[in-house]
Amino acid sequence: MRKEFAHDELMMPGHLACQGCGGTIIMKHALRAVGPDAVCVIPACCWTIISGNFPYSALNVPVLHTAFATSGAAASGVRAGLDMQGKHDTKVLAFAGDGGTFDIGIQSLSGAAERNEDIIYICYDNEAYMNTGVQRSSATPERAWTTTTPVTHPKSGAKKNMIQILAGHKVPYCATANIAFPDDLYRKVRNAAEIKGTCFIHVLSPCPSGWKIPSEKAIEVSRLATHSKVFPIYEVYHGEEYKITMEPDEIPVSDYLKSQGRFRHLKEEDMDFIQERVDYEWKILLQRSMMEPFHMNF
Amino acid sequence: MKKVLMGNHAASWGVQLSRVKMISAYPITPQTHIVEELSEMCGDGSLDARFLKVESEHSAMASVIASQATGVRSFTASSSNGLALMHELLHWAAGARLPIVMVNVNRALAPGWNIWADQGDSLSQRDTGWIQIYVEDNQEVLDSVIQGYRIAESVDLPVMICYDAFFLSHTYEPVDIPSYDEVDAWLPPYTPTNHLDPEKPKSFYPLVMPDNYMEIKYKFQQAHEQAIGVIDEVGQSFGTSFDRYYGVVEAVQCEDADIILVTSGTITSPARLVLEEMRQKGEKVGLLKMRTFRPFPVKAVQQALNGAKKAIVVDRNCSWGKGGIFADEIKSAMSNTTDAPMIYSYIAGLGGRSITPDDIRGLIEEAIESDSPSSESVWKGLKL
Numbered sequence: 001m002r003k004e005f006a007h008d009e010l011m012m013p014g015h016l017a018c019q020g021c022g023g024t025i026i027m028k029h030a031l032r033a034v035g036p037d038a039v040c041v042i043p044a045c046c047w048t049i050i051s052g053n054f055p056y057s058a059l060n061v062p063v064l065h066t067a068f069a070t071s072g073a074a075a076s077g078v079r080a081g082l083d084m085q086g087k088h089d090t091k092v093l094a095f096a097g098d099g100g101t102f103d104i105g106i107q108s109l110s111g112a113a114e115r116n117e118d119i120i121y122i123c124y125d126n127e128a129y130m131n132t133g134v135q136r137s138s139a140t141p142e143r144a145w146t147t148t149t150p151v152t153h154p155k156s157g158a159k160k161n162m163i164q165i166l167a168g169h170k171v172p173y174c175a176t177a178n179i180a181f182p183d184d185l186y187r188k189v190r191n192a193a194e195i196k197g198t199c200f201i202h203v204l205s206p207c208p209s210g211w212k213i214p215s216e217k218a219i220e221v222s223r224l225a226t227h228s229k230v231f232p233i234y235e236v237y238h239g240e241e242y243k244i245t246m247e248p249d250e251i252p253v254s255d256y257l258k259s260q261g262r263f264r265h266l267k268e269e270d271m272d273f274i275q276e277r278v279d280y281e282w283k284i285l286l287q288r289s290m291m292e293p294f295h296m297n298f
Numbered sequence: 299m300k301k302v303l304m305g306n307h308a309a310s311w312g313v314q315l316s317r318v319k320m321i322s323a324y325p326i327t328p329q330t331h332i333v334e335e336l337s338e339m340c341g342d343g344s345l346d347a348r349f350l351k352v353e354s355e356h357s358a359m360a361s362v363i364a365s366q367a368t369g370v371r372s373f374t375a376s377s378s379n380g381l382a383l384m385h386e387l388l389h390w391a392a393g394a395r396l397p398i399v400m401v402n403v404n405r406a407l408a409p410g411w412n413i414w415a416d417q418g419d420s421l422s423q424r425d426t427g428w429i430q431i432y433v434e435d436n437q438e439v440l441d442s443v444i445q446g447y448r449i450a451e452s453v454d455l456p457v458m459i460c461y462d463a464f465f466l467s468h469t470y471e472p473v474d475i476p477s478y479d480e481v482d483a484w485l486p487p488y489t490p491t492n493h494l495d496p497e498k499p500k501s502f503y504p505l506v507m508p509d510n511y512m513e514i515k516y517k518f519q520q521a522h523e524q525a526i527g528v529i530d531e532v533g534q535s536f537g538t539s540f541d542r543y544y545g546v547v548e549a550v551q552c553e554d555a556d557i558i559l560v561t562s563g564t565i566t567s568p569a570r571l572v573l574e575e576m577r578q579k580g581e582k583v584g585l586l587k588m589r590t591f592r593p594f595p596v597k598a599v600q601q602a603l604n605g606a607k608k609a610i611v612v613d614r615n616c617s618w619g620k621g622g623i624f625a626d627e628i629k630s631a632m633s634n635t636t637d638a639p640m641i642y643s644y645i646a647g648l649g650g651r652s653i654t655p656d657d658i659r660g661l662i663e664e665a666i667e668s669d670s671p672s673s674e675s676v677w678k679g680l681k682l
Binding site for chain 1: 364368495498
């Protein structure tokens with residue numbers, strides 16, 4: 001099947017990503033959807049490396065590399081600078097990892113979202129600090145192994161729900177996406193590019209070295225995440241209108257967990273616990289998707 | 299046009315006259331009037347700028363870095379703990395060679411909570427790569443903001459204009475406000491060397507390997523060395539247009555002086571009074587006002603102090619474990635010179651305590667009596 005994209009390829013060969021890196025696939029689709037009239041903001045994350053070292057760049061859009069905590073603020077500053085030059089159509093794309101979004105960058109993201117800055121913020125979530133060697137973040141799934149949550153005391157507590165946090169800011173558009181469903185991912189970024197205001201897209205980003213999976217399995221494992229309902233794919237408009245955009249196949253979470261070395265230590269009861277939580281979260285999502293949204297008339 | 303302005307409003311006027319396009323700031327006492335006035339100016343259209351009301355000083359500096367990188371003149375203001383929170387981004391702004399201008403109202407750092415004058419906040423940012431200018435009165439606040447952009451844009455380095463909390467920030471003085479036409483004729487619109495441009499996609503501030511890093515940093519240091527001359531040139535050029543002259547330092551009657559007072563910020567004003575009085579009595583006293591701290595004007599300091607017998611440095615700051623910071627830097631500047639004076643280092647006025655003409659007179663009398671200075675900074679006015 002030949003897919004028509006709105007724009008040419010803007011990610012060039014010669015980038016420095018590992019094989020099977022989800023973050024690279026996300027960037028490729030995102031830039032095709034956003035197009036060349038864009039400025040990309042990248043905080044400290046894997047993409048600091050992937051984009052290439054001075055004087056090279058793997059991206060055919062201007063890139064502002066910025067400090068770890070500052071994606072939301074830096075994107076706001078780019079927006080303001082472009083607007084003051086009348087460049088209202090130029091898109092601002094912040095592209096940050098889970099550490100830069102869920103943890104150290106949450107304050108500046110919250111500030112930008114509260115001001116409803118006209119930016120697209122994509123979080124490529126590989127569920128730990130992968131660039132520094134797989135340390136846990138608040139995006140790390142419950143009971144997963146990382147180098148700072150060894151199997152003797154794996155990650156405690158649930159993964160932070162960033163979409164809920166962004167929905168709580170009443171931004172015009174939030175969505176989750178998955179590289180196993182590139183049409184859906186592409187459509188969501190296009191959608192974000194058309195919407196004025198803060199758009200937040202949370203994309204699951206498999207990391208073969210951190211998740212302990214073979215690099216050729218990255219997309220397959222990602223697909224299992226959505227079909228097991230561990231990572232449901234949906235949209236939230238104005239923080240209220242929920243739309244599930246991918247019907248899961250209802251496979252057991254153990255299929256997803258057993259596909260990865262970072263969950264190898266889990267016992268049956270751990271998997272049962274995770275299954276219960278996943279089922280519970282899914283029920284909440286279903287209920288929200290059936291609720292009548294509170295429409296704002298201005 | 300003459301108006302009676304508080305120092306903070308003088309800063310806002312400087313920003314307006316410089317036709318700044320982007321302002322991003324977070325409120326902190328005693329800086330708040332700057333951003334309140336700028337909000338008014340943006341609101342009533344007298345200043346055509348976007349004002350981002352961000353959620354922290356860290357974000358304020360991150361966003362002005364970003365807007366400046368798109369090629370528009372940008373401004374922020376902070377103080378004390380706010381400036382400390384910006385620290386990481388101060389390095390970023392300077393390393394990125396962005397000609398941002400900011401105001402820092404010098405206020406003590408907590409704990410204990412203290413909102414009054416103290417230079418410890420900006421001086422502890424000395425190695426971030428920002429040009430630092432310390433001003434004495436409200437007229438100089440306004441003039442220095444405008445000069446700040448011309449200096450910054452000449453050398454691609456950010457400039458921090460520093461002045462004392464309350465002694466200037468909240469004190470009203472008559473200020474001559476130049477017209478837009480006059481400032482436009484003197485300060486050309488900003489034309490960036492590089493900017494974020496989708497037509498010419500480039501990667502800004504990426505990973506730099508050891509093969510290139512040192513050369514980039516060498517050019518950064520060279521820009522600072524060049525800035526010393528630029529600050530003097532800009533101050534002279536400003537004087538030609540506005541009849542108020544400035545330089546990296548101001549040396550008052552230093553040529554024949556036996557004893558030279560070295561001051562910065564508002565301490566300079568009472569020192570001027572004492573100088574006049576002492577001269578009338580026939581005492582050969584001079585005054586060196588340190589207007590620039592970074593880049594440090596080594597040659598100007600040597601020129602002013604060489605030949606004097608004693609120099610008295612008054613610091614409203616302390617590098618913990620070392621002593622008065624200006625004194626320390628001046629000692630370093632005078633090393634390996636012949637004919638250097640003995641250097642007396644005093645710490646006074648921390649956390650907003652007043653330094654009166656009497657206090658300064660006392661320091662001079664003490665130095666006249668003394669055969670050699672103490673190797674440590676001497677704290678004056680302690681109530682122990």
